[in-house]
Amino acid sequence: MKTKAGAILSSIRIDRTLDRKISVQLYMGLREIILSGGLNGGERLPATRTLASEVGVSRTxxxxxxxxxxxxxxxxxxIGAGTFVSHTMTGRTPVKPKAVGAESERQPRLSPSTIQARKLFAERRRLPHKSQAFVTALPALNAFPMAQWARLSARHLRSDRDAVMGYGNPYGLPRLRAAIATHLNASRGIQCDPEQVFVVGGAQQAFSLIGGMLLDRGEKVWFENPGAIGARNAFISQGADLIPVGVDDEGIIVEEGLAKAPDFRLAFVTPSHQQPLSKILSLARRLALLDAADQADAFIVEDDYDGDFYFGDQPLPTLKSIDTNGRVIYVGTFSKTLFPSLRLGFMVAPASMVDAMSNIFSAALSGVPTWPQAIVADFIDEGHFATHIRTMRQHYKRRHEILHEHARQLEPHMQIQRASAGFHTVGYFKDPARDEKGFIEAATAAGLTLSGIGRYCLTPIERKGVVIGYGAASDSDIKQGLDVMAQLFV
Known part of the structure; x- marks a missing residue:
């Protein structure tokens, strides 16, 4: 008659309230005991029937x-003896795992560039993911035509498995590149060949790729001050020397950039809707910026993150559309026009840069997932994208007007900038002594999501205030949020 033998493992606890499968919990419990030295090499485990009885699970x-x-x-x-801890575990000294972030006696050896970048990175918390007042960078997700998207998704996922599941084109799905080129020509006045369009995993990847391709460590980049945090960190990670260039009512002050760094290598701008100040780069400044890039043999990164949602008077031409010397690299994203979890963006390279960029993409990148690209291509080709853009343009215009209409109660304390595009603006404090950080903390405690203008600054600027998003909030959220904000000034 067989007798029960082997280590007693009743200390393993199974929690049936968890989503994790019971077999996985048991596997992880046994694995932890072995790796931590609770069972030694060569030690026998109880029979599976006994183990199941002790832990309270089925034998299966x-x-x-x-x-x-x-x-x-x-x-x-x-065979005939049982199950034992592998002899490879014999003599292993168990190491108690350290908590994440705990100090280690031996720090990893990082590159000098990474060490320096970590010192310079701007704080970038988790990106917006919940629709409420006054979150920025998040489109109105509840207005997205999900039924049409679901139909296109189902149709594509039922198609040829090689196309759905295999490796895609590193430059982007050809149909999507062509669709983007057509849209840009019709909507943004940009005439480009599909071969100039490169699909990336969001605009942030585009900024990193551009920095890696064009910048040597320490080369100067004009950067709007205040400016976009994601792009700022991307260029810092590539070793750029960011030159803060002020922004006024006409956008980036080109004369200031020339005074600070006439030998700049790259300029980063958001001309259609300055991030975060909501200014529009004037035509005179656009031409001056292009002239400055010509003189310095530099390139310009035009981040047109929400230019499709222009709801003012006649929009100014994009930098890319008036660039006659191949100086502008245009970057767009579907995070704002569709939804952020797609992680799809694109860049339009100057014709002279296509060969080099193609080589980098084919040699070092595998491209982004094919199936979402195919769905977006269908969404554009079938006219849903254009319809969605027109609908959302009016949607954001209406939200913008509701914001300003109900914000009259704030006039003694705050001047809210009128916007012409997108779904955020800024509110400037009328009291220059008001503490921006303290106001943000009070707003957070009251259930509002606000960011201070100072958070976007490379160097401090004189005016203080907050960035106010109105795209992801409902009409009632905007009104209630402004009521709450008014109380913060009392």
């Missing part, structure tokens, strides 16, 4: 957990 569950550990080499099965 115990068999599944033990089989996984055998396949990983942590356990050995010996």
């Amino acid at each position: 569950t115990a068999l599944d957990a033990v089989s996984r550990l055998i396949s990983e080499g942590l356990l050995e099965s010996r």
